[in-house]
Amino acid sequence: MTFDIKITRTLAILAALALSACSSSESSNSSRYELANDKAPSSAPDVSKVENAHPKYEAYSRGGNKSNYTVLGKTYQVLDSGKGFQQTGLASWYGSKFHGHLTSNGETYDMYSMSAAHKSLPLPSYVRVTNIKNDKQVIVRVNDRGPFHENRIIDLSYAAAHRLNMLKTGTANVKIEVIYIASPESIALAELKNTKLHYIQVLASSDKAKLSALSKELENKYQVKTRILPVNNLYKLQLGPIGQKQLATKLNQKLKSNGYPQSYLVTQ
Numbered sequence: 001m002t003f004d005i006k007i008t009r010t011l012a013i014l015a016a017l018a019l020s021a022c023s024s025s026e027s028s029n030s031s032r033y034e035l036a037n038d039k040a041p042s043s044a045p046d047v048s049k050v051e052n053a054h055p056k057y058e059a060y061s062r063g064g065n066k067s068n069y070t071v072l073g074k075t076y077q078v079l080d081s082g083k084g085f086q087q088t089g090l091a092s093w094y095g096s097k098f099h100g101h102l103t104s105n106g107e108t109y110d111m112y113s114m115s116a117a118h119k120s121l122p123l124p125s126y127v128r129v130t131n132i133k134n135d136k137q138v139i140v141r142v143n144d145r146g147p148f149h150e151n152r153i154i155d156l157s158y159a160a161a162h163r164l165n166m167l168k169t170g171t172a173n174v175k176i177e178v179i180y181i182a183s184p185e186s187i188a189l190a191e192l193k194n195t196k197l198h199y200i201q202v203l204a205s206s207d208k209a210k211l212s213a214l215s216k217e218l219e220n221k222y223q224v225k226t227r228i229l230p231v232n233n234l235y236k237l238q239l240g241p242i243g244q245k246q247l248a249t250k251l252n253q254k255l256k257s258n259g260y261p262q263s264y265l266v267t268q
Contacts, residue, residue, distance in 0.1 A: 041096050045112060047159040052139035053114040055126040057181040064104035064123040064145060071148050082125040082178035089153035091129065091174040093161035094146070103144035111158035117144035118154050118176075126179040129154065131164040131172050138163045139179065198248035199227070199240030199266040200255060211237045222251060238266065 068077050079085065099111045105123040109115070116127065125142040138160045147155040154176055156164070166172035202218065205211055208228065215226035215237055222239065229236045239255075242248040248265055255263040 041099070041111065041158065044158065047112055047162050050112065050114060050159045050163070053126055053141040055139065055179040055181055057183050058124050059183070060122045061105035061124065061143075063106040064143075069145070071145070074148075076119045076145075079120050079122055081180070082121045082127075083180040085121065085178040085180075086176065087153050088132075088175045089173070090151050090171050091131075091154045091156055091161075091164075091166070091176075092147050092149070092152050092171045093156040093158060093166065095158045105143050107143050109144065109157075113157055114138060114140045114160050114163075115144070115157045116140040116142045116154055116160060117146035118142045119145060119148070121178065126181070127154070128177045128179055129156065129160065129164065130175045130177075131166060132175060133172060134165055136164050196245075197241035197243065197268050198245055199238040199242070199268070200248060200252050200263055201236060201238050201266050202255060202260050202263050203237045204231075204234050205237075206234055208235045211235050222254070224251065240266075241268075 065078055068075055070076070094117070095111050098109050101109055103109050103115075104117070116129070118125070118127070121127070121142050123143055123145075126139060127142055128137060128139050130137045138156075140156065140160050142154075144155070147153075152171070154174065156166075158167075161167050164172060164174070203211065203214065211228050215228060218224070218237075218239060219226050224239045224242065227238050227240070229238065239251065240248070242251065245265075245267070252263055252265055
């Protein structure tokens with residue numbers, strides 16, 4: 001009987017240590033939480049088939065993105081952008097204590113979704129997390145601040161930790177990589193700033209009269225100017241100039257589907 005009691009106590013201590021490894025995104029004020037300490041859910045649903053977060057463009061939130069903030073006496077700097085960000089270090093996870101409470105950007109924390117907390121990435125950000133030990137990967141949406149421990153770089157939801165097979169250990173060495181999605185407006189602006197001219201090579205022939213007739217037909221149909229360039233013993237029929245590559249690409253796709261499968265872009 002004494003031997004059984006010792007085993008039971010040992011298992012209890014190990015379980016407590018594992019749960020204590022589960023990090024928290026809490027600040028010095030934890031009075032708003034019903035639980036004093038974080039823990040795994042007592043009756044969790046099957047999260048093995050929870051889908052990865054789906055990266056898309058999202059404007060950074062008004063909440064949780066101050067240029068700097070202070071927690072537990074330490075000041076953290078928030079990045080202007082997550083583009084190109086990578087980091088390697090220790091990941092932890094947080095669960096029942098924070099489930100249903102507001103995240104740093106004002107959303108509700110759901111430990112059964114693919115989400116995470118980070119100290120400096122702008123909110124929200126999409127991050128690929130790789131468990132270095134077993135090569136398992138998840139994609140999470142960062143919408144919270146934490147973990148506020150010196151040796152930890154990211155706090156994962158219960159579902160994400162399950163997928164990475166790190167629930168029992170509480171922590172894992174990981175690599176994180178931001179999946180950056182540019183705004184449609186910034187892409188359009190870049191196109192407008194592009195001063196290069198684009199032409200669409202439609203057809204090459206030795207029959208200049210045939211190309212001249214076709215050029216008028218294409219101009220009327222697509223409302224774009226044409227030019228005929230002599231090259232050795234051939235003539236090249238091209239549509240353009242078109243100032244924006246995006247528009248030139250769309251027009252080239254139309255030409256391909258309308259009987260000119262060999263058409264291609266020419267940039268000058």
